[in-house]
Amino acid sequence: MCVTEQSHLGQRSVPLDGAPSAVRPYLRCMTADFVRQKISATVRKLVIGESPTAPVTTWDLDDPNPIAADSPVRTVHADPAMFVGGVRALLFQTLHPVAMRGVAEHSDYEHDPLGRLQRTASFLGKTTYGTGAEANEAINLVRSIHSRVEGTMPDGTIYRADDPRLLGWVHASEIDSFLTAHQKYGGTRLSPHECDRYVADMSIIGSALGVDNAPQSRAELAAVLDSYRSELAPSKECRDATRFLFAPALPIGVLPFYGLIFSSAVAMLPRWARSMLLLPVAPGIDPFVLRPAMTTMMYALRWAQIAPDGGEASHPNS
Numbered sequence: 185m186c187v188t189e190q191s192h193l194g195q196r197s198v199p200l201d202g203a204p205s206a207v208r209p210y211l212r213c214m215t216a217d218f219v220r221q222k223i224s225a226t227v228r229k230l231v232i233g234e235s236p237t238a239p240v241t242t243w244d245l246d247d248p249n250p251i252a253a254d255s256p257v258r259t260v261h262a263d264p265a266m267f268v269g270g271v272r273a274l275l276f277q278t279l280h281p282v283a284m285r286g287v288a289e290h291s292d293y294e295h296d297p298l299g300r301l302q303r304t305a306s307f308l309g310k311t312t313y314g315t316g317a318e319a320n321e322a323i324n325l326v327r328s329i330h331s332r333v334e335g336t337m338p339d340g341t342i343y344r345a346d347d348p349r350l351l352g353w354v355h356a357s358e359i360d361s362f363l364t365a366h367q368k369y370g371g372t373r374l375s376p377h378e379c380d381r382y383v384a385d386m387s388i389i390g391s392a393l394g395v396d397n398a399p400q401s402r403a404e405l406a407a408v409l410d411s412y413r414s415e416l417a418p419s420k421e422c423r424d425a426t427r428f429l430f431a432p433a434l435p436i437g438v439l440p441f442y443g444l445i446f447s448s449a450v451a452m453l454p455r456w457a458r459s460m461l462l463l464p465v466a467p468g469i470d471p472f473v474l475r476p477a478m479t480t481m482m483y484a485l486r487w488a489q490i491a492p493d494g495g496e497a498s499h500p501n502s
Contacts, residue, residue: 247316250392255385256378260366261312264485268478269365270304271449274429276357279460280412282343282350284421290333290345294428311389323392330394348396353415355390355398356408359383363402364452368475369482376402418460426461441481448478 251257260266278284287293293300310322333345343350363382367373374382380401387398399405434442450463451470458464 249312249314249316249319250388251312251319251385256374256382257312257385259372259374259378260362260370260382261308263366263370264482265365265369265371266308266362267485268369268445268448268452269362270301271429271445272365272452273358273361275426275449275453275461275463276361276457277354278422278425278429279416279418279457280350280353281415281417281419281422282337282347283353284419284425285337286333286335286343286345286350287425288421289335293425294433320392323389326393346394348394351390351393351395352398352408353412355386355393355395356405356412359386359390360405360409361449361452365449368452369448369478371482371486413456416460418462422461426463444474444477444481448474 291300307322307326310318314322327346330345330351335343337343345351359382363374363379367379383402383405384400387395387400390398399408430446431439432442448470450458450461451465451474453461453463
């Protein structure tokens with residue numbers, strides 16, 4: 185392996201193995217493989233924690249995942265654009281007062297933000313790429329947790345986390361965010377037919393979690409989201425969660441990159457949602473600043489082979 189050295193005599197190739205031992209560590213830091221490994225290790229640690237990365241499961245004909253091997257779900261969920269989509273989904277979901285009441289009373293996200301991220305990544309990984317048994321285990325675990333979450337709204341109304349209407353909001357806002365982010369920042373855009381199939385295939389997971397009449401197309405998804413408009417409002421819990429998402433307790437070296445992801449996620453929200461959240465986007469900031477910067481970050485993450493489950497990216501149909 186060689187690195188390029190610049191001097192007054194011009195450029196010359198310096199073999200790494202032949203460099204003096206005192207200089208070798210510094211030369212090694214300049215290699216593309218070293219940079220790629222550092223980026224990959226940093227993101228993997230944030231997304232999946234300290235546990236070793238399990239390889240993506242190959243398609244098992246005897247125990248197939250509910251998501252088909254050729255599904256666009258596997259394409260969308262294998263792209264780093266999911267990071268932006270995930271933050272958008274969290275911001276969008278804060279607008280439902282009942283959902284946020286449950287989060288505020290039964291979640292420890294403020295003290296363990298990475299833990300929640302890692303659990304979400306694990307669920308997405310198993311339900312998208314795992315065997316049928318692994319996907320069912322992940323779904324049953326979430327259903328078990330939801331069955332124990334209940335509480336009372338300020339007006340005395342009882343809420344439950346396994347309420348199909350509440351689950352429907354979380355499901356719709358999530359897949360809308362993932363798909364919106366992919367169409368804007370994904371490596372390859374989906375065709376209209378593939379977008380519809382993504383929504384339909386994700387309904388398999390939504391229905392398994394308890395969603396009634398999960399949308400089957402992008403048009404149905406838009407109609408479902410519109411049906412929740414009268415239920416949405418910026419509650420105190422919404423404000424608290426938005427402030428937390430604006431400046432979470434993440435490692436200081438990650439914050440500048442997270443800030444770009446957060447700003448890009450805000451810019452992708454519907455204008456009425458940004459108004460409710462008091463998160464304006466200045467004219468021109470998205471096309472001239474955020475989009476070029478985020479596109480560059482996505483290229484860097486793909487170059488480092490970062491998948492949204494924290495592992496190395498693989499072919500969607502592997």
